[in-house]
Amino acid sequence: MSFWIYLLRCADGSFYAGHTDDLDKRIGEHATGACGGYTATRLPVELVWSQDCSTRIEALNFERQIKGWSRAKKEALIRGDWNEVSRLAKCRSGNRD
Structure with missing residues (x-):
């Protein structure tokens, strides 16, 4: 069985991260408000x-x-820019190159 980690962009521009074993069903639940919260x-x-x-x-x-x-790191993840994800991780931890 596969499990999924996912990131949603909400109407207010914020992001929501979650995980599930049925991605299509879970996204449908979020889309209708059935998840609450x-x-x-x-x-x-x-x-x-x-990502599975x-x-x-x-x-x-x-x-x-x-x-x-951070928001910037999530946006880099969405773009698939792993170099930027890594760079932002180093900046946040204080290991600036």
Whole structure:
């Protein structure tokens, strides 16, 4: 079974990170407000990034990691710019090159 980590852009421009074992179903739930919580009050939402993971723990850990990232780092992830993700991680930790 695959698990997914995903990133939604909400109507107010904010991002929401989550994980699931059924991406299509979960995005549908977010889109209709059926999930309640954060995204239900910020409709419509748009799936802007997703990645499959081999275990639920891997997906959950990646979700938690992304939730701690800056907006710029999330935007680099969406673009697939891993060099920028890495650079922003170094800047945040104080290891500026």
